[in-house]
Amino acid sequence: MADAEFVVVRDLRKVFNGHTAVDGVSFTIERGEIFGLLGPNGAGKTTTIRMMSTTLPISAGDVTVAGHSVRRKPAAVRRHIGVCPQELALYLELTALDNLVFFGRMRGLSRREAAAQAMENLELVGLTDRARQPVAKFSGGMKRRVNLAIALMNRPELLFLDEPTVGVDPQSRNHIFDTIEGLRDGGMTVLYTTHYMEEADRLCRRIAIMDGGRVIALDTPHNLKARYGDPERVTLEDVFLRLTGRRLRDAG
Amino acid sequence: MSPGPLARPLALAGKELKLFFRDHQALLFSLALPLVLVFLMVGTFGGQAAFHATAYFVNLDSGPAGAELARRLDALPEITVKVLEAQDAERRLAASDVVNVIVVGEGFSEDLAAGRTPPVTVRQRGNGGTEGQIVNSYAAAVIREMMGERQVARRVADVLAGAGLPAPPGEIETRVAALFNEARAHPPVHVVEEAVGARSEPVAIFLPGLVTMFTLFAISLGAAVLVEERKKGTLERLMATGLSRGELLAGTWLGTFGRGLFQVAFLFALAWAGFRIFTPATFGSVLAFGVVAVAAVSAVSLVIASLARTADQAIWIAVFTTMVMSVLGGSFFDSSALKGPAAVLARLTYNHWANDGLRRIITRGEPLASPGVLTDILVLGGIALVSAAVAAAVFRVRGDEK
Ligand SMILES: Nc1ncnc2c1ncn2[C@@H]1O[C@H](COP(=O)(O)OP(=O)(O)O)[C@@H](O)[C@H]1O
Numbered sequence A: 001m002a003d004a005e006f007v008v009v010r011d012l013r014k015v016f017n018g019h020t021a022v023d024g025v026s027f028t029i030e031r032g033e034i035f036g037l038l039g040p041n042g043a044g045k046t047t048t049i050r051m052m053s054t055t056l057p058i059s060a061g062d063v064t065v066a067g068h069s070v071r072r073k074p075a076a077v078r079r080h081i082g083v084c085p086q087e088l089a090l091y092l093e094l095t096a097l098d099n100l101v102f103f104g105r106m107r108g109l110s111r112r113e114a115a116a117q118a119m120e121n122l123e124l125v126g127l128t129d130r131a132r133q134p135v136a137k138f139s140g141g142m143k144r145r146v147n148l149a150i151a152l153m154n155r156p157e158l159l160f161l162d163e164p165t166v167g168v169d170p171q172s173r174n175h176i177f178d179t180i181e182g183l184r185d186g187g188m189t190v191l192y193t194t195h196y197m198e199e200a201d202r203l204c205r206r207i208a209i210m211d212g213g214r215v216i217a218l219d220t221p222h223n224l225k226a227r228y229g230d231p232e233r234v235t236l237e238d239v240f241l242r243l244t245g246r247r248l249r250d251a252g
Numbered sequence B: 001m002s003p004g005p006l007a008r009p010l011a012l013a014g015k016e017l018k019l020f021f022r023d024h025q026a027l028l029f030s031l032a033l034p035l036v037l038v039f040l041m042v043g044t045f046g047g048q049a050a051f052h053a054t055a056y057f058v059n060l061d062s063g064p065a066g067a068e069l070a071r072r073l074d075a076l077p078e079i080t081v082k083v084l085e086a087q088d089a090e091r092r093l094a095a096s097d098v099v100n101v102i103v104v105g106e107g108f109s110e111d112l113a114a115g116r117t118p119p120v121t122v123r124q125r126g127n128g129g130t131e132g133q134i135v136n137s138y139a140a141a142v143i144r145e146m147m148g149e150r151q152v153a154r155r156v157a158d159v160l161a162g163a164g165l166p167a168p169p170g171e172i173e174t175r176v177a178a179l180f181n182e183a184r185a186h187p188p189v190h191v192v193e194e195a196v197g198a199r200s201e202p203v204a205i206f207l208p209g210l211v212t213m214f215t216l217f218a219i220s221l222g223a224a225v226l227v228e229e230r231k232k233g234t235l236e237r238l239m240a241t242g243l244s245r246g247e248l249l250a251g252t253w254l255g256t257f258g259r260g261l262f263q264v265a266f267l268f269a270l271a272w273a274g275f276r277i278f279t280p281a282t283f284g285s286v287l288a289f290g291v292v293a294v295a296a297v298s299a300v301s302l303v304i305a306s307l308a309r310t311a312d313q314a315i316w317i318a319v320f321t322t323m324v325m326s327v328l329g330g331s332f333f334d335s336s337a338l339k340g341p342a343a344v345l346a347r348l349t350y351n352h353w354a355n356d357g358l359r360r361i362i363t364r365g366e367p368l369a370s371p372g373v374l375t376d377i378l379v380l381g382g383i384a385l386v387s388a389a390v391a392a393a394v395f396r397v398r399g400d401e402k
């Protein structure tokens, strides 16, 4: 499997009770890049991620991660991936450290390995000094950083980040960006979804713009903007407007 | 890399227990409830089964012996003396306020000294009641003892006088009294009361039902665990780690089991402290039985947790199950006394077998290895296994897909 095809999504489809949420999505992700899924609420980003990360059954099509098919080898895929879900998925009553150690143990780490990895991850997201406080006492941004740190407990090669900055203060947002770029520099591959175009513009090497369950454009931010004029002046917001006739923020 | 097949279920259970101990409200409830129950039982049945009564006492004696009798009676652990004026005593007898009064006559000291039977009257309504009769016999025993002491003192004085050895006045009485005191302090026979076999105290009769009811709380506590996990989004996250369904269910069961066992052990320990109804051996037996009962009830809880899709569903199924089992299988009534179809239905419930075993161990003093208790243990073990199998069959990880 070539690094250019580290992740291959082929004609992926999801139908919920007759409603098609993801409608034939295809793209590939290169090893080591931050790949963006940009689209308004309801575009199908989360549904795509849930299928790619083995937690939602695929209606049609398939995904391979490092050559392993999600449909046929979900256990092999799980070993390569970490998922930071859109909604906080952790135990608010427990401390940050307890949360990380617990998920580390679910990943098959021994208590000691999990504790060491947890401290490393807390350092990475800048929460070392809050390690032993219940997550319930954290600000929204800090909770999101714990949510992210949990996804890194198995040192994944491929990280799914589903709108990690929603409801986050600017300080935490910058911290999250720095963390993601640091991970990318360390060789991690990232699938990043957002409905904030500036984020996608800043972080992602390539972007798939999604709307109504389909990918309506896929390229680097520069090339996407260059389609409609001077890339220094055109924004991704303009690109979305030209593609759909709607504004990104109003859509959905 | 994986540190053993039980590592993940144990970590899951450990997390549940941590959540339980962090949830101060739930913890308080599960610890306060047994405390309240045991205090209620102490209040209702009394902490100890030992006899205790009040002796109403009228002292008309012109000498010091009447007061001495009152003092000695009061010194007994079983008796508290309440001294009344004669008129007051009559009034309270007339009003049935008291049913039994010991009246010491005017010549009590004099007669005692002279070796005559002293004048003591018991004024009582009817037969004075069981308690009154027991008080009377305690009083009679103390009076006999006082007469005996005087008699010994007189004999000694007679012998000394016969031998021409006069003693200073009061000397003999003081010495004899000292000897008797010493004898009382070191009785030749020391009686220790120990309960053997069947127990009739209300506590021993009510405790099994109480414990059964209490273990049923585990059903409600565990029923919503998986729903909560779903709601928090942690279920999906857990399944994405590669955790298997079996490990998830085993860990969930283990968490409910650990919590339930903690609560039951706490209740047993309180009952022991409050009523001394266990010996170390019987405590071990009820605890071992408790392990099996809580294992069974946690598995029933796991079935509900696996079925329920919402917290409301979980609560209502749990409450319904608990009520049906209580009605059919009994908690505070002994379902083994049922006949016909009711008896058959009762045998289908967890309550019946838990109650039966606890009753055998706590009330009847049967050992764990007796056939009756063993049957209960086997059936409860069966309930645990069957429930676990049902839970595994009905559980669906993906609740969002119809
Ligand atoms: N579990 C589900 N059951 C039914 N419909 C769903 C479910 N999850 C998502 N959908 C629908 O699928 C569409 C895409 O949703 P989603 O993937 O969450 O979009 P996004 O993440 O881009 O905001 C929406 O119309 C949403 O209502």
Ligand SMILES: [Mg+2]
Binding pocket: A045, A046, A047, A086, A162, A163
């Ligand atoms: Mg989404």
